Amino acid sequence: MSVYSLPPAPPSDEHQLFQRAQALSGFTLGELATRAQWVIPADLKRVKGWVGMLLEFYLGASAGSKPEQDFADIGIELKTIPISAQGKPLETTFVCVAPLTGNSGVTWESSHVRHKLARVLWVPVEGERHIPLAERRVGAPLLWSPNVEEEELLRRDWEELMDLIVLGKVESITARHGQVLQLRPKAA
CATH class of the missing domain: 3.40.600.10 (DNA mismatch repair MutH/Restriction endonuclease, type II)
Known part of the structure; x- marks a missing residue:
């Protein structure tokens, strides 16, 4: 090298x-x-x-x-x-x-x-x-x-999280939301 x-x-x-x-x-x-x-x-x-x-x-x-x-x-x-x-x-x-x-x-x-x-x-x-x-x-x-199944899991998690964000419920999001994609504080 x-x-x-x-x-x-x-x-x-x-x-x-x-x-x-x-x-x-x-x-x-x-x-x-x-x-x-x-x-x-x-x-x-x-x-x-x-x-x-x-x-x-x-x-x-x-x-x-x-x-x-x-x-x-x-x-x-x-x-x-x-x-x-x-x-x-x-x-x-x-x-x-x-x-x-x-x-x-x-x-x-x-x-x-x-x-x-x-x-x-x-x-x-x-x-x-x-x-x-x-x-x-x-x-x-x-x-x-991502294969088709992985893409679907990602999409579902993203949609669930975005629904909560759009509804103003971002504070209610925890690590339990999302099977493969999760929302975390940047420091976590």
Whole structure:
């Protein structure tokens, strides 16, 4: 792997993005940070998005903090997910902010969350807290799009949550609302 001081150009297609992600598999976050000349934080308490930003750097993501897919030109969102030694996710993952106003006429098909979840590059990273951040390894990536059943579950959850938001009942929403898609405070 080359040493990067500048990020690579955005990937030209899905295949190139996936190859780049596969090339990161097996490296520790410390190795990647050192090669990119990034400072490794002691922990993620104040820089929760650091792992994602590091991988975005290597993969050539173009969105930054804009509310669009990380690889908008090829229609792919990047999601890093901390996993256990058994390969199970250790936490939920943030997709996007839920709009509390201006929802008139918005449908599942035109929603921001559906757009973000249409095609996702999942990159697992060791996430158990006893592993120092610099020693956590990047896992094998997975390109995912929801199948018909998953899309229906997402749509139903989105519609339930949006109904509550539009009716002004956002304060009544809890983690029990939604089977696969949930609304949480940003800090949760």
